Amino acid sequence: MPSIAGLDPAVNLYQAKPHSLLRISLISGGWGVRRNLNQMGLHVGDEVSIIHKAPFGGPLVIESRGNRVAIGQQLAQKIGVEVVK
Amino acid sequence: MRIALVGQPNSGKSTFFNAVAGYRSLTSNFAGTTVEYTRGRARVNGDVFELVDMPGLYSLTSTSPAEACTREFLLEHDWDVLIHIVDASQLARSLTLTLELLDLEAPLLLCLNMMDEATRKGMTIDSAALSNELGVPVVEAIAARGQGIVETFRAAIKMHRQAPSTPPRPFLYAPEIENAVQELAEVVRPGGSQRAAGAPESRISPGRGVAVISPPIAGAQRLARFFNPRFEALQLLQGDPIQLALRDPVAAQATENIAAQITQRLNHPPDVALSSARHAACLNLFERVVRVTKPKADWREQVDRLLMHPLWGYVFLAAIFVGFFRLVFDVGKLGEGRILALFEQLIAILGQAMDPQGAWFALAQGALLGYLMDAVMHRLGLHGTATIPVLLGYGCSVPAVMATRILPSRRDRFVAALLAVLVPCSARMTVIFALVGFYLGAYWALAIYVLNLGVVALAGNVLAKIWPEIAPGMLMEVPPYRRPSPRVVLLKTWWRLREFVVIAIPLLVVGSAVLGLVEFFGWQNAINAALSPLTALLGLPAAVGLTLIFGVLRKELSLLMLMQALGTTQVNSVMSAAQIVIFTLFVTFYLPCLATLASMVRELGRKLTVAAASALLVMAVAISLAARGVLHLFL
Numbered sequence: 001m002p003s004i005a006g007l008d009p010a011v012n013l014y015q016a017k018p019h020s021l022l023r024i025s026l027i028s029g030g031w032g033v034r035r036n037l038n039q040m041g042l043h044v045g046d047e048v049s050i051i052h053k054a055p056f057g058g059p060l061v062i063e064s065r066g067n068r069v070a071i072g073q074q075l076a077q078k079i080g081v082e083v084v085k
Numbered sequence: 086m087r088i089a090l091v092g093q094p095n096s097g098k099s100t101f102f103n104a105v106a107g108y109r110s111l112t113s114n115f116a117g118t119t120v121e122y123t124r125g126r127a128r129v130n131g132d133v134f135e136l137v138d139m140p141g142l143y144s145l146t147s148t149s150p151a152e153a154c155t156r157e158f159l160l161e162h163d164w165d166v167l168i169h170i171v172d173a174s175q176l177a178r179s180l181t182l183t184l185e186l187l188d189l190e191a192p193l194l195l196c197l198n199m200m201d202e203a204t205r206k207g208m209t210i211d212s213a214a215l216s217n218e219l220g221v222p223v224v225e226a227i228a229a230r231g232q233g234i235v236e237t238f239r240a241a242i243k244m245h246r247q248a249p250s251t252p253p254r255p256f257l258y259a260p261e262i263e264n265a266v267q268e269l270a271e272v273v274r275p276g277g278s279q280r281a282a283g284a285p286e287s288r289i290s291p292g293r294g295v296a297v298i299s300p301p302i303a304g305a306q307r308l309a310r311f312f313n314p315r316f317e318a319l320q321l322l323q324g325d326p327i328q329l330a331l332r333d334p335v336a337a338q339a340t341e342n343i344a345a346q347i348t349q350r351l352n353h354p355p356d357v358a359l360s361s362a363r364h365a366a367c368l369n370l371f372e373r374v375v376r377v378t379k380p381k382a383d384w385r386e387q388v389d390r391l392l393m394h395p396l397w398g399y400v401f402l403a404a405i406f407v408g409f410f411r412l413v414f415d416v417g418k419l420g421e422g423r424i425l426a427l428f429e430q431l432i433a434i435l436g437q438a439m440d441p442q443g444a445w446f447a448l449a450q451g452a453l454l455g456y457l458m459d460a461v462m463h464r465l466g467l468h469g470t471a472t473i474p475v476l477l478g479y480g481c482s483v484p485a486v487m488a489t490r491i492l493p494s495r496r497d498r499f500v501a502a503l504l505a506v507l508v509p510c511s512a513r514m515t516v517i518f519a520l521v522g523f524y525l526g527a528y529w530a531l532a533i534y535v536l537n538l539g540v541v542a543l544a545g546n547v548l549a550k551i552w553p554e555i556a557p558g559m560l561m562e563v564p565p566y567r568r569p570s571p572r573v574v575l576l577k578t579w580w581r582l583r584e585f586v587v588i589a590i591p592l593l594v595v596g597s598a599v600l601g602l603v604e605f606f607g608w609q610n611a612i613n614a615a616l617s618p619l620t621a622l623l624g625l626p627a628a629v630g631l632t633l634i635f636g637v638l639r640k641e642l643s644l645l646m647l648m649q650a651l652g653t654t655q656v657n658s659v660m661s662a663a664q665i666v667i668f669t670l671f672v673t674f675y676l677p678c679l680a681t682l683a684s685m686v687r688e689l690g691r692k693l694t695v696a697a698a699s700a701l702l703v704m705a706v707a708i709s710l711a712a713r714g715v716l717h718l719f720l
Contacts, residue, residue: 031324031356038360039143041178045361066206067178 014060014076016083018050026080033078040069047084086134087163088241091155091186092170093179094141097198100228101170102138105129105238122158129238137164145185146323146356159189160316166192166241173210173225174202176375180367181360183219184256188316192244193253195223196237201230207380215374220253255315258362261350265343269318272339322347322355478505481512482681486688499689500548503697506677506685507541509534512640513673519644520669524657533669540674540708600649603631609650623667623709626651626660636672638679643672663716667709674705 016022024046027034042048042064051068052061059070090098106125123138139158140151159167169186171179176197186193195215197203203210216223224240226233257263321340347355478485485505489498509517522530603609609631613620616630628650636643647668651659660668676698677685685694 031354034357034360035144035146038364041175041181041364043361043364044357046364065177067175 011081011083012077013048013050013062013071013079013081014073016050016081018053021047021049021084022081023047023084024079025082027078028080029078033075037075037079041065041067042069042079048081086132086165086242086245087137088134088166088168088238089137089139089158089164090168090170091139091159091182092141093143093172093175093182096141096170096172096179097228098138098141098170099123101168101196101198101226101234101237102136104228104231104234106136122154127238129235129242132242134238134242142182144182145188146320159186160313165245166194168194168196168237168241170196170198170228172199172202173197174199174206174208176203176208176210177367177371180370181363183221184363184366187219187221187253188255188313188319190252190255190313190316193221194237194241194244195219195221196233197223197225198228198233200225200233201227205380207378209376209378211374211376215370218370218374256363256366258359262347262355262358262362265347265355266315266318266322269321269336269339269343270314273317273321273336274312274314319359323359324354324356478508478510482506482510482677483684485510486681486684489688495689495693499693499697500545502685502689503548503700504541504545506681506697506701507537507544507674509537509673510640512678515641516644516672517669520647520656520665524665525662529666533666533673536670536708537673540704544704600631600635600646619706622706623671624713625664625668625671629668633672633675636678637676637682640672640678663713666716667712670712671705671709674708675702676705677701 013022013024024042024044027037027042027044037043046064048062048064050060051063059072060076061068061070063069090101092098102123102125105127122140125136127134127136137158139155142152142155144152145156145159146152158164167186167189169183171183183193183195197210197212200210210225212223212225222240222244224233224237226237228234258266321336322344324344344355347353347358351358353361482505486502489501489505517530517533521533603612609628612634613627613630616633617627619633620627620630629647632643632646632650635646647656648654653659656665676682682694682698685697689697
């Protein structure tokens with residue numbers, strides 16, 4: 001099975017600017033990571049935006065189609081995004 | 086007739102359950118596990134049926150024990166109609182579970198709950214079109230306001246009456262995936278064409294979630310009654326760890342081969358391919374049946390902006406806590422007279438067995454506080470799998486520890502349980518309020534509370550260092566604020582009070598009697614002497630030693646027994662302010678009560694419970710000692 005974990009995303013979700021529209025380009029991580037994100041309704045190709053970013057390396061709150069999810073720093077760093085606008 | 090409720094967390098399943106079966110409900114455990122489900126008899130328009138409320142789940146691919154049990158129950162087919170309750174405002178995401186449920190090929194009803202929320206978001210849902218697309222009946226509801234509940238159950242009953250109806254069509258994937266699924270289904274089918282001759286069929290059965298725990302015979306019996314090869318194949322291809330661990334070698338080889346083929350052809354592993362296909366199908370479906378217009382301006386957006394602001398958020402959080410403490414304290418003072426009068430009557434009936442009225446007042450306050458805490462925490466939107474147990478801890482540690490079973494790993498369960506027993510439960514809040522709050526003032530009680538939060542945060546950090554998490558980190562839903570219905574509020578309050586009256590009073594009576602006996606035989610000196618190294622270390626009077634033992638039975642007891650042991654309700658006449666604070670701190674942290682310890686043994690096992698209890702004891706001594714060192718500067 002070719003791994004998608006080896007790729008290094010240009011920008012990960014944690015580094016992205018809040019309130020800009022982003023598209024998930026890559027989820028680097030194992031079965032568990034993919035499953036957890038998929039269950040929360042987040043897939044490659046989905047458009048998301050960061051609503052809040054907690055200080056001191058805290059979690060992000062992101063929104064995708066009216067669905068709000070809080071996501072920790074480590075996990076956010078596993079999600080590659082491209083900026084839509 | 087049996088109707089089962091299934092749905093994502095926060096979709097309002099329990100509201101449906103409580104509306105028709107709340108009074109006569111039974112909580113049962115899945116065989117061999119601590120995972121619970123609720124069932125009860127319900128009557129709707131003269132039809133009587135059994136209703137089963139399952140734990141919430143996002144997907145049929147199981148990782149946590151609760152999800153595995155739910156899936157097992159669904160696969161057993163020991164139900165007549167399945168109602169999938171979804172949060173209509175989250176329709177696109179919720180429908181992915183509906184598609185998975187269609188794969189069960191059994192009577193399914195889709196209920197769109199929280200329609201008001203969807204409307205507020207500017208969504209107009211064409212349920213008739215959705216019903217057509219999915220091939221299952223669709224009903225709308227706003228369960229929190231009692232709308233659509235009866236209609237939902239009537240639709241389910243009607244479905245059952247019209248049986249044998251044709252089961253819903255399963256959701257079909259693109260041909261290249263569907264062919265692979267069918268190929269694997271042929272292999273796992275009992276007596277399947279490619280199966281090695283003589284391979285025992287029961288070896289497939291552990292593929293079902295609970296078979297891991299329940300004896301394999303039960304699995305084999307279920308297998309004989311219902312087996313869906315396509316469903317089994319789908320789960321195998323999605324790499325369900327529970328199934329992968331226990332599948333038979335023939336299916337294992339076939340799964341690997343077919344998964345490799347899919348990966349090669351589609352450039353994705355099969356779990357991604359299937360999940361993305363469902364996701365895409367749901368988005369498509371959503372486009373076809375939902376019209377989205379501009380959402381109405383929502384007060385919650387404003388609240389969000391304030392509460393989640395990097396600076397003001399913390400200021401508001403602090404303000405809420407201060408306001409809350411003042412409220413409990415001041416309202417408590419107002420009601421004190423009336424509550425005392427009520428309890429005095431009760432005490433008269435009990436034959437004047439006990440006298441310390443201060444304790445009664447404090448206990449009543451504690452029950453109120455425990456409840457309020459619960460409501461406030463929920464209002465703040467602090468949900469999420471790992472935080473639920475910790476927050477429940479503010480009410481009572483026992484359900485908090487039980488709630489840890491929704492977490493997938495043993496490590497997470499241990500950490501959550503330890504943090505949950507660290508936060509002050511309503512009983513410990515009673516002690517804090519009745520001692521520190523009463524004799525030193527509300528702000529001192531608040532200080533202890535804030536210190537406790539600090540300790541919880543610190544303990545969480547230290548635990549994360551000692552036992553790093555395997556999971557990639559936090560991921561949880563942020564549900565919108567919801568007004569609780571008055572009915573639910575009253576029911577909850579009643580349960581709290583009932584539990585308090587039924588459990589606490591007998592314990593207090595027995596505790597007093599035991600203490601009387603201990604004093605009669607003059608044992609208290611021996612016990613106090615045995616504990617004197619500890620009490621001396623903490624700078625407490627030796628007489629409190631005995632109360633610490635009673636505190637393990639139930640935390641409020643340490644308060645009542647303190648008054649008994651000191652021989653006065655005017656604690657401040659015997660103990661200094663610093664001693665009162667140190668005693669309270671020690672009682673808050675030292676050991677969870679017996680009931681909590683018992684549930685910890687059940688959820689975590691004996692070894693981890695002993696480890697947790699020892700850690701708590703050491704921590705309590707350390708905190709009390711630190712307090713002793715610092716307090717003389719202030720008091």
